[in-house]
Structures are given as structure tokens and as C-alpha cells.
Amino acid sequence: MQSVRAKGPPSAAIPTIAETREQLDRIRSSREFHAPDRGRRFLDYIVEETLAERGAYLKAYTIALEVFGRDASFDAQNDPVVRIEAGRIRRALERYYLVAGQFDKVIITIPKGGYVPCFRHADTCPATDPEPSAEASDSPNPIVQPVIPSKSADPLPVNESAVQSAPASWTFYVTPVSLGLTALIAVFAVPSLFGSLSRPSNSPTDRPDFPQVLVEPFEDISEAGASAGIARGLTDEVIGRLAKFREIVVISNLPAASAGQPLSKDLQEPRFALQGRVRVEDSRLRLTARFVNRHDGSVIWANSYDKDLRIQDVLQVEADLAQDVATVLASPYGIIFQNDTAKISPSAPDDWGDYACAQSYYRYRVDLNPKGLDAARTCLQQATKHLPGNSTYWALLSMTYLDELRFQYSRDKAPALQSLKSALETARRAVDLDPQNARALQALMLANFFSGDVDAALSAGAAAYEINPNDTELAGEYGFRLALSGKWDTGCELMSRAINKNPSPKGYFEVGLAMCAYMRRDYRAAELWVRMADLRYNSIHHLVLLAILGAEGRVDEAREERAWLEANAPALMANIRNEIGTRLPRPEDQQRVLADLKAAGVAIASQ
Incomplete structure (x- = not known):
């Protein structure tokens, strides 16, 4: 300040x-x-x-x-x-x-x-x-x-x-x-x-190779042009919602090329197009949307939406439909992500383009494989050198540093603390470059949370969510932080809605919902959720399961989980009180989890 x-x-x-x-x-x-x-x-x-x-x-x-x-x-x-x-x-x-x-x-x-x-x-x-x-x-x-x-x-x-x-x-x-x-x-x-x-430079050297999406004017196919105004309104709403996602470039119209003039060398023909048709009959509205590859005309995604105009006014209908379309297309694990991630070469990060670095981070988050984290971080470090004015690359780089700590990939305390410092520095740089980048504010939220500044974390999360509530990755993370901070009802509801809109990355937010069920003492639901979470690499997820088993008095099963943690996360088990305190700021929540871990046979040192 x-x-x-x-x-x-x-x-x-x-x-x-x-x-x-x-x-x-x-x-x-x-x-x-x-x-x-x-x-x-x-x-x-x-x-x-x-x-x-x-x-x-x-x-x-x-x-x-x-x-x-x-x-x-x-x-x-x-x-x-x-x-x-x-x-x-x-x-x-x-x-x-x-x-x-x-x-x-x-x-x-x-x-x-x-x-x-x-x-x-x-x-x-x-x-x-x-x-x-x-x-x-x-x-x-x-x-x-x-x-x-x-x-x-x-x-x-x-x-x-x-x-x-x-x-x-x-x-x-x-x-x-x-x-x-x-x-x-x-x-x-x-x-x-x-x-x-100041916003990032508009020079070509700072311009990312993010996917370009042309939003074509939605077509009114009603008789006598009855829905022409709705079609125009929907087009504008969709453009506005999509533009809040910084990992894509939204284009509302192309420069005129019919006169035989080529596009500027800094511009490329958009690879994707979003098309829509609107029809109104009586009080029923139908939007048919499709997402196409403009290079070969192939349809990547299509869907139809129906609304009753007797229940909602036109403006609300336009807003709701635009939100649905933007979320399914542009969220980090949405249609664009799925289409492009499949094309990332499994070769070394040196062979990836800058945009592939961003996609590699989200691909790593799908399975939380530590090897994928190393590759994504190396690539994003290169991307920030190529495009130092791009806020999104700095934000994603910040989260790769933070994941080293929050997912317990490093068994050495000193490198983990250095990773936290790097996460804070890069998140702040991302926000400085673009204060309206929701992904940058998400990175700052997470870095502040794990640094112990919960108020600053929630403030950044709220600001990010207000900018782009359609981003399910952001909404889920913000809900997770709200819940762990003690606002369990609000945070759990937000996480649940985010998963329903876009159920990826599978195995991550499920552990958040497991904590929600655990806190309301619904241990059966808590166990079901945590077993849906990623239990291959993530020691924190195993720790949640261990607390649930301890709460239910299932000592034999708890012994197996404890053995896994002692073999795979000895640093976590040696410093368990501090690790719980880092993730659960409220003392009453900490004490409850620690008591259940003790019941599961975990030796916890006194303060």
C-alpha cells in the first residue's frame, strides 16, 4: 500500500x-x-x-x-x-x-x-x-x-x-x-x-499465445425476428463473461479482410469460434450454442439451453445463459482446456510453447503428480522470462511454488519455506501487473493463507470471486479457504456449487467436502468424499482420512493409514501440530482434529 x-x-x-x-x-x-x-x-x-x-x-x-x-x-x-x-x-x-x-x-x-x-x-x-x-x-x-x-x-x-x-x-x-x-x-x-x-504492456513481446476465441453475433431464427434483441444481448453477455478469463483471448469481430488486405503480422486468425442461435416461441426461449474449430470446421462442443420467460425476465435469462456457456468453455478444466491439453507433447518442457506451460500446470493438478509439478514450474519460469509482463504466467508460477509446501512434496523444511517466500513474491508481482486478473488474486489468496495472513487471504479471494464468479477453479479454492477459516457453511456451499458446475480436477475439492462432512460429524459422508480424493501422492489427504478413522474409533484401519504416512511423509508426522495449524486457523478446529488423530494412534508432541 x-x-x-x-x-x-x-x-x-x-x-x-x-x-x-x-x-x-x-x-x-x-x-x-x-x-x-x-x-x-x-x-x-x-x-x-x-x-x-x-x-x-x-x-x-x-x-x-x-x-x-x-x-x-x-x-x-x-x-x-x-x-x-x-x-x-x-x-x-x-x-x-x-x-x-x-x-x-x-x-x-x-x-x-x-x-x-x-x-x-x-x-x-x-x-x-x-x-x-x-x-x-x-x-x-x-x-x-x-x-x-x-x-x-x-x-x-x-x-x-x-x-x-x-x-x-x-x-x-x-x-x-x-x-x-x-x-x-x-x-x-x-x-x-x-x-x-498499470496493465501489462501491449507490445508483441508481452502478448501471450493464449487461444483466441471469436464470438460470432448470435443469430435470431425466430419468426419475424422476434428474438433479435435477445440474440444481441446474449452475444454481449457472453463476450463479457468470457473476457474475464485471462487464459483466453476473446475477439468480438475481425478486422476487415475482404478488401484483400492481410491481417497485421501481430494478429492471427482465431482458431476457435463460438456460434449461437436463438429462438423464442410463445414464452419459451431456446439457445443452441456450438464451439467450433475454424481451421477445419469441426464441432468441438455443442449444447442447447431452454428457458421459460414467464419465470425469469429477459435480462436474467441472458445473464444465466452467458454464465453457463462461459463456465463450460473457459474454466481451467473446461472445453478449451480439454481440447488443448490433449495436444501437449510429453517431451521435455524446453519443447513446449508458453501457453503449453499454463496448460501443463492444470494437467498436473488433475493427478497431483510431483513430477508434473516440476515440469510445469520449469516451463513457467521460462514463460515469465519470455513474457515478463503477463500476469497469468506469474500467478501460475506462484502456485507451483506453493504446491511444494501445501502438498508436502518437499521433505526438507528449508526449501519448503523458500518456496512459500517465492510464492508470495510472484503472486504479488502478478497482482501488480494486472489487479483485475482473478487468477493472480487467487494466487495471492493462497500464498497469504499459507503464510498465516488469513484476513488478507480472504480479502484477495473475495476480490477475485467478484471479478469472475464463473471460474470454477477459483470459486472452489475460495470456498475451500472460507471453510478452513471457520466459515464452514458458506465455504462448503461454494465448493459444492463449483464441483457441480465443473467436476475437475477430480480428487482435489473432494477432500474439502470431506472436511465439511467431518466438521458436521457426518463421518460416513466424510469417508466417502475423502476416498474419492487423490490418495496416491497427497499426504494431507491421507491425514484427513486418518482423522476420520480416529473419530470413528476404527483403530485397525487407522494403523494402515498411519503406517503409510510414517513411510511417505515423516516430516509431516514429526511436525503435525504445526501442519494442522497452518491449514486450520481456528484453535477449536485444530484441537478437534488433533484429538481424533490421537485417537487414531498418532503421537502428537505437546505445545
Whole structure:
């Protein structure tokens, strides 16, 4: 996080954390601050998250879960509760400073375009405060770096040409012209604030060889063109949903080539095309979609979807159909993955292209073979050298480092810790390159979780899920982290939905559902799930089974599992308390698992 202070005497520095909290109390206790209880909870939450330097992850989805009690199925596009409450609190703050807070020393505002509050002394010009002019929407917001209160009152001078002082005036915060000027000054005068948020370069050297998918305009085949509007709407919805997957390139139209002009040398003919036909009869809608190889015309996938327009309105139908199509095609284990992974040569990684490196990671995740992990990591290291500006390659590389630790492939503690450090560094780089890349935020979530920073992990996961809830790999991982963090109902529901939409990689999320059943003491279901998980290489999966057997008092079967772990994961068994603590942050969950492992005959050292 970047902290920005204005030039001048100590009184001009941004407020300290203590000053900001004191001002928040002053506002909340004022009779002129007109806000309901949930609005006050909203303000408290966004202020405290920003003070904790987690403001970059303040999204509608996160706020809806933490403040308004929504569940993991919350859809910001269909439920505007957060946007409405943010507007109400903005107006309440404006009224407070107009009526009761004219002479307050600290100003708290919520710039439009996001939910990250800004904190300033009244005698400081907020010229460095980026404030988009558009109202916050439920589409993914750009991550805006908040102004974080200093932990000391010492000023940090900045370039005088970038920030100019101005007379103190509370009216600056509520004058539209001034707000517009503020945004322009922030963008053009203080570019350093946005340096780490720049998108990857568009130069050919940073352009990946990801699959290109041409989305052809969906065809209306109803009589008299009755569904022409729906066909256009569906086309737009599908393009929007697919574009959130960073492992593919979505093309909405091709450059005109009919005049005999060849495509630019940097462009290639898309290999794939998505085609759709829409028909409406009475109140029934049918979408027929197919995914074809444009090189030979072969149909790779096709499906039909039926909807009753008496039950759902047209906009919801379009959104649901687009979600179904995008998920089945573009998820990491979806149709595109299956088509391309089968073509990866089994030769050495040196012979693979960069995109094959990405696919090799997902192929390794299908069976969790350590040899596949080594090959994928080596290849992704090369890909990040070839395309250093590509966020997705850095994100996948981060997860290869992390898997060394979380799946207990390394028996040496020192290399495992180094792998965790590398995972954090590469995940942060991925997010810096593209803050709207859900895969990068997924990598950061996992790296933070295994580093013990659970709050930061869940914040990153929520931000990623809000960007692309159609990504089943991401949804499953986020649900897994929620569950292990103690939010068992929400996390288990999200994992279950992710598996139902796309049941791959087989053998991974099943152990998560086994933990869900174990925590509700349904040991029969827990055992069924864990035996569906991958028990060939993964020692953690064996450990879950051992705890289940211990809970049921099945000592003889537990002895076999214990023998396997002692032979294949001695480092895990020697440090079992710490390993459980890494994966289950809540002490009560840790103690329950440790007690069942003891019942299974595992010797566990005292703390």
C-alpha cells in the first residue's frame, strides 16, 4: 500500500490512525449524521479495512458478506444493496460536514467509483486523491490505492510540482468542479501513484499465445425476428463473461479482410469460434450454442439451453445463459482446456510453447503428480522470462511454488519455506501487473493463507470471486479457504456449487467436502468424499482420512493409514501440530482434529 502525505508542517500531514478513529467516533455520535444502523456498520467496516491496509480489496461482494449478511451466492449485478448504501453514506457524510463538521480537523470521504474511504486534514489539498467521476457500479472496480493514515505524525515531503497546497475549506469535498479537477490532477500530476497498477504492456513481446476465441453475433431464427434483441444481448453477455478469463483471448469481430488486405503480422486468425442461435416461441426461449474449430470446421462442443420467460425476465435469462456457456468453455478444466491439453507433447518442457506451460500446470493438478509439478514450474519460469509482463504466467508460477509446501512434496523444511517466500513474491508481482486478473488474486489468496495472513487471504479471494464468479477453479479454492477459516457453511456451499458446475480436477475439492462432512460429524459422508480424493501422492489427504478413522474409533484401519504416512511423509508426522495449524486457523478446529488423530494412534508432541 502506498501512503501519501501532503507537503507542509505536521498539521498538514494526513491523519494518524488514532485521529481517524477519533473522527469516525465524532461523526457516528453526531445527531447530524443521518444513517441507519447498517449504514453505520458499512462505514465502520470500510474505514477499519482501510486502516488495516486492506482497502484495495473493498469490493461489493466482500462488503455484502461481511456487513449485510449475504451468502456466497451474492451477485452484485442483481443485488445493488452495497451500491445503494454507499451512496446513502456519501450523502450522510456530506450533510455532516455541511452542518456539524465545518470546523473538524479530519475529513473522511468515500470517493465515487469505489468503496475505499479517504482521510485528510481539513487544511490539506486532496490533489493526490484519485476519484473517478462515475458512481460505483457492481461491475468489477479498478483497485484504487487508498490514502492510508500514517502511524506517526511526521510529514513525508513530496515533489512540490506534484502536490500544491490550497486554503482549507470543507466545501472542496462537495463541489463537483473541484472533484473533477482533483481527478485530473491525480492522473496527470501524480503518475507515480498508479505505477504499480498499470496493465501489462501491449507490445508483441508481452502478448501471450493464449487461444483466441471469436464470438460470432448470435443469430435470431425466430419468426419475424422476434428474438433479435435477445440474440444481441446474449452475444454481449457472453463476450463479457468470457473476457474475464485471462487464459483466453476473446475477439468480438475481425478486422476487415475482404478488401484483400492481410491481417497485421501481430494478429492471427482465431482458431476457435463460438456460434449461437436463438429462438423464442410463445414464452419459451431456446439457445443452441456450438464451439467450433475454424481451421477445419469441426464441432468441438455443442449444447442447447431452454428457458421459460414467464419465470425469469429477459435480462436474467441472458445473464444465466452467458454464465453457463462461459463456465463450460473457459474454466481451467473446461472445453478449451480439454481440447488443448490433449495436444501437449510429453517431451521435455524446453519443447513446449508458453501457453503449453499454463496448460501443463492444470494437467498436473488433475493427478497431483510431483513430477508434473516440476515440469510445469520449469516451463513457467521460462514463460515469465519470455513474457515478463503477463500476469497469468506469474500467478501460475506462484502456485507451483506453493504446491511444494501445501502438498508436502518437499521433505526438507528449508526449501519448503523458500518456496512459500517465492510464492508470495510472484503472486504479488502478478497482482501488480494486472489487479483485475482473478487468477493472480487467487494466487495471492493462497500464498497469504499459507503464510498465516488469513484476513488478507480472504480479502484477495473475495476480490477475485467478484471479478469472475464463473471460474470454477477459483470459486472452489475460495470456498475451500472460507471453510478452513471457520466459515464452514458458506465455504462448503461454494465448493459444492463449483464441483457441480465443473467436476475437475477430480480428487482435489473432494477432500474439502470431506472436511465439511467431518466438521458436521457426518463421518460416513466424510469417508466417502475423502476416498474419492487423490490418495496416491497427497499426504494431507491421507491425514484427513486418518482423522476420520480416529473419530470413528476404527483403530485397525487407522494403523494402515498411519503406517503409510510414517513411510511417505515423516516430516509431516514429526511436525503435525504445526501442519494442522497452518491449514486450520481456528484453535477449536485444530484441537478437534488433533484429538481424533490421537485417537487414531498418532503421537502428537505437546505445545
